[in-house]
Amino acid sequence: MKIAVNTRLLINDIHGGIEWFSYECLKRICSGHPEHDFIFLFDRPYEKKFIFSSNIEPHVVKPATIHPLFWYIWLEYKIPQVLRKTGADLFLSPDGMMPLRTNIPCIPVIHDINFYHRSHDLPRLKSLYYRKYFKLYARKARRVVTVSEYSKQDMVRSWNIDPDKIDVVYNGAADEFSSIEYRHGIRDKKMAKPYFLFVGNLSPRKNAGKLILAYEKYRKEFSGTANLIIAGDRLFMNRKTDRIYMNSEYKNDIHFVGKKSRDELRTLYSEAIALVFVPWFEGFGIPIVEAMKCGTAVIASDTTSLPEIAGDAARFVSPSDTKAIAREMLTVEKDEKLRKEMIRKGFLNSRKYTWDKTADLLWQSIEKSLKQV
Numbered sequence: 378m379k380i381a382v383n384t385r386l387l388i389n390d391i392h393g394g395i396e397w398f399s400y401e402c403l404k405r406i407c408s409g410h411p412e413h414d415f416i417f418l419f420d421r422p423y424e425k426k427f428i429f430s431s432n433i434e435p436h437v438v439k440p441a442t443i444h445p446l447f448w449y450i451w452l453e454y455k456i457p458q459v460l461r462k463t464g465a466d467l468f469l470s471p472d473g474m475m476p477l478r479t480n481i482p483c484i485p486v487i488h489d490i491n492f493y494h495r496s497h498d499l500p501r502l503k504s505l506y507y508r509k510y511f512k513l514y515a516r517k518a519r520r521v522v523t524v525s526e527y528s529k530q531d532m533v534r535s536w537n538i539d540p541d542k543i544d545v546v547y548n549g550a551a552d553e554f555s556s557i558e559y560r561h562g563i564r565d566k567k568m569a570k571p572y573f574l575f576v577g578n579l580s581p582r583k584n585a586g587k588l589i590l591a592y593e594k595y596r597k598e599f600s601g602t603a604n605l606i607i608a609g610d611r612l613f614m615n616r617k618t619d620r621i622y623m624n625s626e627y628k629n630d631i632h633f634v635g636k637k638s639r640d641e642l643r644t645l646y647s648e649a650i651a652l653v654f655v656p657w658f659e660g661f662g663i664p665i666v667e668a669m670k671c672g673t674a675v676i677a678s679d680t681t682s683l684p685e686i687a688g689d690a691a692r693f694v695s696p697s698d699t700k701a702i703a704r705e706m707l708t709v710e711k712d713e714k715l716r717k718e719m720i721r722k723g724f725l726n727s728r729k730y731t732w733d734k735t736a737d738l739l740w741q742s743i744e745k746s747l748k749q750v
Contacts, residue, residue, distance in 0.1 A: 380743070381416040381465035381481075382455075384435075385442055386472050387427045392636055393578055393611050394663045395488055398524070398548060398735070399471035404429045405736035406743075416463050420443045420451060434463070445506040452476045467519075467747065471612070475514050482519035482746050486546070486739075489528045489660025489682070491582055493535055498581040511534045519746040522546050522739060524661040527682035544742040547686075549732035553639045556647055556672035556742060570630075572604040573706055574649035574673075575643065576664040579611045579618065582657045583676075584696050586618040589625055591655075591702035596627050599707045603650055604630045608637050642700070646671035651709045651716070655696040662686050666730045669723030674716045676705045686730075690722035 382403060386396045407415050408430040417428070417435045420442045428435055438455045440447045456476045460468060465481055473487040492499055492507035499507070515521050515536055521543045524528050529543045543698055573592070577583045585607060595601040637645060646652065652668035655678045662683050668675050669690060677683045679693035687693075692709060694701045709716050 378413045380413060381460055381468045383470040384417040385420040389424050395472050401732035402736045406740055407433055407575055408470055416465055445502045453478050477517055484520050484522060484746055485514045485518050486522040488524050490531055491658040495658055520742050522742050524548050525682040525685055527685050528660045546735055546738040547730055549730050549735045550666040550670050551639055553669040554667045571603045571650055572606045573651055573653050574645055575607045575653055578608045579609050579615055584656050586621045587699055588655055589621050591699040593625055593627055594700055594703035595706045599703055601707055607633045608645060610636045632672050634741050643677055646673045649673050651676050656703055657696050659683055666727050669727040672720050673708050674719040688726045689709045690726040
């Protein structure tokens, strides 16, 4: 069998959940199934490290998908040509995008539909593209994969997709994430004090602005003293968050440290008082599982998929209630017995989520699609 794969997000600077899903699953599936051939479809020159095994045939298909117009050209004109030329039997798309102009079975991985509910969080053209085409992808696909039961039911409710064609394939967390002891000298000056941590790419739905306002209440109304570390790439539409930060009287204790490697994140998680992860919308929330694997307490939004993923191991709070977030920060910081119990439950909960399980479930979805008439 020849399986064509959209690998446009396998790039050297992996930084988001969808990219890690692509990398971790494809690495395991390709090497684990040498009886099949995989056709990797890149949109630009690729790194050799992404050719995981000898049964992978890479193709560079231009143009580079740097704009919604180029997404459309790549998917609807270029990819169908390659599928016909290579004789592909199936098209797998870890980022959810697929050609509508093909008759071979397609499996898009639609991680969530935040763009359907919060279109204002995205640049206009991206938002329009996602809202128009992802529903069409889900309807045409042989099977659809998503990363939580919440996201599955959201597609069923919002787009009237048959639930029997949607497979839930939970994300994992890398083996690098585990508890470590404090190592003298590993912190820089901004991390010398105890701190709370947020991890995630910065976009409006990640709610960093409200987190900063909650941190101000933690300092002013509850007399807290810990710092706040925010780790992640800036994406787009951050002006409101920037204003909140610049106007904060505690901005000297709020540190944006940018994107970090897995080893660096492991240290950040392990030494934090708690991960405070309060986005408006999440399809899964990988930082929650990473933090739990590192022995870190978690404060999370009570919305979308996060209660499903965190189970009974987190403290939940409304992402709009800054005072409640601040109160939870103080409670987790001061109540050592509570924090230890959260850490214990977090370790147990995190065992449910491994990339080996994710890859196995994704492969099962591929097999089901090929058995369908």
